[in-house]
Amino acid sequence: MKLISAKISNFRLLKSLSLDFSTDHEKKLTVIRAANETGKTTCLNALLWCFYGSKALPQRGHYSLFPSDEKNHSKKVKVAVEIDFEVELAESNRRGMSSVSRNRYKIERSCEEYSESKGGQFRDHEIVQLWKITSTGAERILDSEVKDVIEATLPESLRNVYFTDGDSAMSFIEAAASQGQKRKRVATAIESLLGLNVLDATIKHLGQVVNKFSQEIDNTDYAREIEELNDKMSGYEEDIEEWSQELTEFHERQKELEAELRQINSKREDLIRLGNKSVLIERKSKAERRIEEQKKAEKQALKRLSQLGYGELAARSLLKGQIEKAQDKLNRLNKSKQLPKVNIPILEELLERTTCFCGSDLDGVTSKGISRRDEIKRSIDESRESDAIQEAATSLYYSVRSIETENSGEQLLENYSNLFDELNRCSITISDTESELRDVEAEIQTLEDSQIEALTRHKEKIESELRIALSNASSRATKIEDVQQRRADAEHSLNKLRSKLGKTNNSALNWDLSKEVREVFQLIVERLKKDELKKVSSEMNRIFLGMIGSAVSEERALINRAELTEEFDIVVYGKNDHLLNPDQDLNGASRRAITLSFILALTKVSQVEAPNIIDTPLGMMSGYVKQSVLSNIVIEGSQPILFLTHDEIKGVEELIDRYAGKVFTLTNPAHYPTMLANEPHEDSISVMRCECNHREFCDICERKLLEI
Structure with a gap:
């Protein structure tokens, strides 16, 4: 099956639009260039509606076809979509030989729709007509046969295969399902x-044929048993079919309830964000905790600020001049070897010896030794005052030589400034949080919980219905499994009875066959x-x-x-x-x-052989993947028809040159002046077509470059 052309009238933004598709075997690709909000998805829906009717539209038919810019809402508008297509069919002749013929058809679906100012849409007189185009003219197909021809050509169960919206193409893997x-x-x-x-x-x-022949078996011994088993099996099969249908309906209801539950939860969360009392109470608790934490931080900052006044940094900053003078004097004493210099320890060490460092006698039993020891003792007594001074100076030298006084004043001011800023931030945060706390408390007093409570009750109701739907589905699945086992047992019993029947019984033979x-x-x-x-x-x-x-x-x-x-x-x-x-x-x-x-x-x-009509197939793609996907679509598909945005076309221009037999552009005049460069010639908002290919622009489709 191949699409040849389509004409769309008054279908939303498509007031008068013609589409034609490539039927060239070598250049089989059709590219329809269209920016966002230019009717790509609407074209897809128009083609779907023409073949399958309102049930194939989004929202299961609650989808207005009425032109969106029509001011006279009560006016009836005729909506029509016409598609020319050809089908390859195998036909048999009288000799039993088959041949392949290519038949051309034209299908048209139309209706009248009007809209009220309150927002309701009404659709009347929806009809579909099909003609077979022959060399002598057009033969009208009987209305009763139209659905069968469409089903044989493009089965409705495969509409998601032939007509694919790139944004929802993941229906076979989507997480929501x-x-x-x-x-x-x-x-x-x-x-x-x-x-x-x-x-x-x-x-x-x-x-059904098996059951019919089994009922015709003529054997007085087993006829009644066989009839009873056949009745049971027929009943089982009817139960399986009926319960399978119910199971499908329960699953569909489950899906609808889950979608409704998601909407309720979304609305409820929005209201909660605006002012659910429990959330406000939590906000109040958080504000109170934040105030308490900031007060502790304020106390700590104040403590560190007070400590700064009597700490070492403050001393170094205030005594900077005196410390530097002392360091200078002590350094000079050190260089002149006067520091460290202590005599008493050395002299006391000599008294413990019998011989001096120089070899002189210091023995306490000899006269010379006693004389020298007395002299050393006198020197110790005379050195006590000077050594105390030297010891204090030495200790001071080692204490102050590592003290850094440079930039101590600036560092003191910086630390003071940081601590004061921290103290100030705590104070501001406390003030702001206390103000927020007052607002929350006031909101808690005035808040109406009725909407949230109503949504909560509705949520609980839907959850209850969902549990019932799940329970019903589980029950039906169990029943189906049970009756399938009963049917298998009955069939086994029937086979045992059949083995006892006479082999000359024709009905039994027919049953076997x-x-x-x-x-x-x-x-x-x-x-x-x-x-x-x-x-x-x-x-x-x-x-x-x-x-x-x-x-x-x-x-x-x-x-x-x-x-x-x-x-x-x-x-x-x-x-x-x-x-x-x-x-x-x-x-x-x-x-x-x-x-x-x-x-x-x-x-x-x-x-x-069927078309693959795909809306934005190259979205979220770039580089190699984009080129490879496009190449595979063309190579593997029979008649690829792609709606591509300008961004999707970037990087695949050469592939379109190679594969496309038909390229044209759709433009929405409502995009002027923000996106279109030239003012449209028409006043009405209706998608326009021009023959510009993927590399061309004209007065109709030329677009502005984004200014940054």
């Missing part, structure tokens, strides 16, 4: 694109799921590694491989097979790359 939801999205995409859902429907139909056919189909589906899953996984890994460049340097690569597990989980492995969470452990570029790789792998394995 539950594991079951992500698995279901992946499984549904694979089964639909590979046609496995058709085989599942065939198996279900064969099950239909059972075997169903089992064959079940094996085929199982085998296909495993085999095709492996193929998709292998292709996804190849494309993904190519996109992010890991395949180029395997030794240095942070990402080793990507894989699609048998449980339909998309997983990524780093070095040494370390499991990475795609939504948390990968950067934005790699997250987009893994999703795009999965989508391209699906279309590659299925060999389906």
